[in-house]
Amino acid sequence: MSDMVILITASSALADGWADSLQLHDAVRLPDLAALNRSAVPADSLVLLDLADVVASEQDILQACRHCRVLALSSLPQDEEGMHWLQCGAAAYAHAMSTPDLLQQVFDTVKSGGTWVGRSIMQQLCARFGRQQPVADAPDWRARLSEREQHVVAALREGRANKEIARLLDISERTVKAHLTSVFQKFGVEDRLQLLLKLTGR
Template structure:
């Protein structure tokens, strides 16, 4: 049986954290490995517990979720971040998506849908509703970028959540060559990581 998905729950309300933990702990394939109540403790707990997925509230005292995302990037945290928010206006989550969040869900999400979202983000998918994708397309800095045919192929594989090794196998390339292509793609798109590159692929229908 595969290892469970390790989740860090970050929310400033203890009742919310406890409710999320109670539900997630009964999932066979998900394990809550830690909790945090603000941006600073989020980064510290991520370093201590090394989660696969961070379930991150956007609105917290002492540093919001976007600050936490920037701090996690600076700390080279490997976890993928799923934002959970009470904001219903799509534009409100754009800063979090641009800061590297792999997707978001609303706080009134059905528990089974939340578990499915955690699994999807862990598998490498990007969760955006169409309105957020449209806003990103309108405001994205990477519009008009020209990628080579091979770079487009590699980017499509990145959007599917595949590792460099898996991409190398799929495209019959050396892993070192894939790494070079990925670096070139990030540079051309003006993004910092694979998640943001995957977002570009999603909004330009390359995935």
């Protein structure tokens, strides 16, 4: 993955805040997505994008999300907007003015190849993908998991959070996380969303 980080916002104060929170003082600053798409930036560059300033065609959005790892940051987050950006290929959807600690978590997750969304969107996505039938070669996905891991994945496909899964299976939340970590490793994914996408062949 490229080490280049790009900040796109019309607010210099917001860009400064992101740079200070993440220690990104060498980050490239661009005015908009069109400028990003015209630039010869390395593939998989990390882009922090202020959605308040996005006046772009769907084509520009899709092109940017295909070429770069886009963190779509909204001053007024809404699930519908978040779902749209994720469907376009954004790697994260979060509040533009997140606390430094939260912003660092989002950034690190995306930098390591994961996807970040808020809890309510994650539950919607899990439920949506979980209702779909697994891909044709899916019989062998169960064979790769222990019985308890299968139960955890089944609960995940219902859109349940870790705490709910722990209560449902009468195990600790820590054990749920351990099972999920094992499942992610077996399928070569970074998070629950990527797992569900893989199981549904997306």
